Amino acid sequence: MVARRLPPLRVTGYSNLNALGATRGEILSALEAGRSGLAPPAEDLGFETAVGAVRAELPELPVELDPWSTRLARMLARLLLDLDEPLRRARARWQPERIGVILGTSTAGVNATELAYQAYVANGALPRTYDFRRQHTFGALLHVVSELSGAQGPMWMTSTACTSSAKPLASAQRLIAADILDAAIVGGLDTLCSLTLLGFQSLQLLSRQPCRPFSARRSGISLGEGGCLALVEREGEARVLVESVGETSDAYHISAPHPEGRGARDAMASALAQAGCRPDEVDHINAHGTGTPLNDSAEAKAIAGLFGDQVPVVSTKGYTGHTLGAAGAIEFAFAAYALEEGWIPPSLHVDPLDPELALNVPRTLTRGPFRRVLSNAFAFGGSNVSVLVRSA
């Protein structure tokens, strides 16, 4: 996209939920200690792997929202709890019709549907409590977030596989610049489900052990679940700004990256160009870094080609697993932590670093300052997103 320079988004609040915890303190503590949230799955899948399951207790929905109650919706409710105060301020500042909801998910209600379908196959009938339109569809989650947050502006779910929750940052930036919105709840979430575990296993992309992004011994991904919501506004007190978002396509293959990382490089270059920023002004890259041989190789080529081999590149998938549609938003939050806390966590299980990858991958906690951070997300369908954030 040949884009005009748009005003940065002011991030006035964000919440994060993943295998490391449900609070900023829990998550930062695990990152600082280099402690992974990956573990063997609770159910026997018939093969070995590690997953990043959310262990936090999830709130029940209010009784009037019972028909919409799924694990995904309850994760959403948990994330909204931590946005309560900034949302209260936003509702006082803006009309509810000018507060949008733009979230991303890959699986939506598949978790609920696969359980219902399992019962259907076993008993010949769907469970009485199952409702496709209130539990499976993307609109179901929008209803829940609107009811819980009071937002009444335009609302949609972006679903572009593993870039789903990074793209809403770009959409919100455009709609605020176009004076369609004043504020938006953005981000996204996904749950673990049997279908994705079996599906990635069928593609021979799952690692048997916790994933090892950028290692010479990497052998695939570990799946995870979670989410992140951010409140972004036209004005307001913020410590983090979203400067720009690059979005491109590979036009290469439905489920494999371009081997030279062509679309990934274009997305990063687009984010820099939109912000008027040079590559040497980026202090850290939170890589997509899934841990598959092809993905990491393609991304490394893209990064090295644009930034050289000095910028610290960390994949946080070793902590949370690959949270699919939630990854872009969760890792946006990790980029924001780097700006706010002044350190980045070690990339886990890297050694021995793949000598074919010309990257600086820190294996110990690295202190900043970090003023600008790029966060990458790439996906099936050849979708590439790169989010550039900086300190306010």
Place this chain on the structure above:
Amino acid sequence: MSTATAPVGIAGLGLWLPGYPSLAAWMTGRPDEQARVPGGRSLDRINRRRASLLGRAVADACAEALADAQVDPATVQTVIGSAIAESSTLLTLLEQMWRTKAPVSPAAFAMSVHNAASGLISISFGNRAFTTSLAADANTPAVALLEGIGVVLASGQPVVVACGDEAAPDGLIADEHCWGPLAAAVVLTPLEHERAGRARLRVRRPGRATLPNAAVDARAGRNPQIGLLDLVDAVARGAPGCVRLDRGDGLGWGADLEPVAGR
């Protein structure tokens, strides 16, 4: 409070629904009983074979709209809206998982993502530009247009917005809510763009309809994407006024249309 966007141009139109494989066929008012499934002729051979009915219908509607607008399919930005997208593929996978206990098909799994259609279109058209896929039940046409307008205003370049849904999945939705398949597409441009030819568009809420809905049967009328077909029909007929972007089961977004003389 009323919300309205800045105006953009509509430069091209396309559609597919059973019996009507193109806008030209639609405007004749006579269904072609041989054209019950989309051909996917705009996709390359490999991707046509991979594509679901939705992927083929959306790709053909996009291709028709782009040809109408004379906009290059290799560089245009793309917004695809669908409420349930590849649910038929999902059901196939669930059958494999729970009933036949067969291994999950890797090809079907890769094609089960909501953005499968936009991925296939990008690959077939050789297009490395912006693309996205989104969903909002019956509000999908309205928010797909909002996303498209945002992209047009930010980039100054055309966007093709296409919405489609396959038939509702049997057994998972009550019969009275079930719908039939359709897809529709519009090419949006900045007003000053050389191809901003057919009409000027503003999306607003509330949208007070002054133009009639497209004449479709009740099942097609329940498709969550019917609002974009209503818009395509109204633009093609050239009347000024407002089209509602849902048929009563959404948030009431409307599209104000001002035809451009000389087309």
